[in-house]
Amino acid sequence: TVLGDQARLDISARSIWNASERAFFDVRVFHAPAPSNASKSIPAMYQSHENEKKRCYNARVLEVEKGSFTPLVFSTSGGMGGEAERLVKKLASKMEYHTGQRYSDAVGYIRKRLRFEILRTTVISLRGDRGARK
DSSP: OOOSTTOOOSEEEESSSSTTOEEEEEEEEEOTTSGGGTTSOHHHHHHHHHHHHHHHHHHHIIIIIOSEEEEEEEETTSOBOHHHHHHHHHHHHHHHHHHOOOHHHHHHHHHHHHHHHHHHHHHHHHHOOOOOOO
């Protein structure tokens, strides 16, 4: 487990799961055809990666940050783990309530945005940030 300052979580938000509670998220993208995943089924791959993230960060978030932790696991083929799917559904129901948007449209919008953000991050990590030119 990671209890010290070296624990860096990717996303922090308030009032996702409970009112005023701080929620922390850590993202992992894995490649299903990789040799390390050859002996596992697709659902087992997602579960394995989620459990590994929880093992690393859950104790620190509960003890130090006093919040909740959710691992967000995605595959390079576009799928998402159970925890990520649960988050999408929660966000979609909040969007439906606050904006009046249909639930199915909200789910589609969130999934599309997530996929494009993961793609953008991947491109930046491969090519480097091209930021503002001086």
